[in-house]
Amino acid sequence: MxxxxxxxxxxxxxxxxxxxxxxxxxxxxxxxxxxxxxxxxxxxTPGAGQSLPGRPGSTGPASVIPEMPNTATAAPTGSAPATPVGPNSVTIKNLAFHPAALTVKAGTTVTWINQDPEPHTVTSQGQGPLRSAALASGARYPYKFTKPGTYKYLCSIHPFMHATVTVTQ
Structure with missing residues (x-):
């Protein structure tokens, strides 16, 4: 070695x-x-108009430490869970449908609102009536449910996003 x-x-x-x-x-x-x-x-050495606390010529005491935000508990901008805009609405935010399960009576119109910066769709899983175009940020998709049943849907752009609307009498 x-x-x-x-x-x-x-x-x-x-x-x-x-x-x-x-x-x-x-x-x-x-x-x-x-x-x-x-x-x-x-x-x-500090630049013009700057000083290093605790150094000769500094303007502040040596114990002054700049306050930093607590990023461990602060939520990044735009990451808060979405809140539906109305009682019969589904918000699309943070790559998820909110709420993921919604129950409404037959004859109710449900409106999906995209609050993400990327486009999403509202598409029935298998055979079903939900077939939105790609919804740009801020776009809405209303659909009136006329028949009772369970309607499973997803975003065809992001198939991991899925949710359900249950329609009662």
């Missing part, structure tokens, strides 16, 4: 070199005290 210093750690010199490079770049810092000095002490 002539590759390294220790026969069981043949790549130790490469590992030491990588750690030295990481430290030299200031990518690993702990506290700013020797020997843990980070980028602020490695020659980085």
């Amino acid at each position: 002539s590759h390294g210093i220790h026969p069981r750690i043949p790549r130790l010199p490469a590992l030491i070199g990588a750690l030295a490079l990481i430290g030299a770049l200031g990518l690993v810092t702990a506290c700013g005290d020797p020997p843990h000095r980070g980028p602020a002490s490695a020659g980085i």
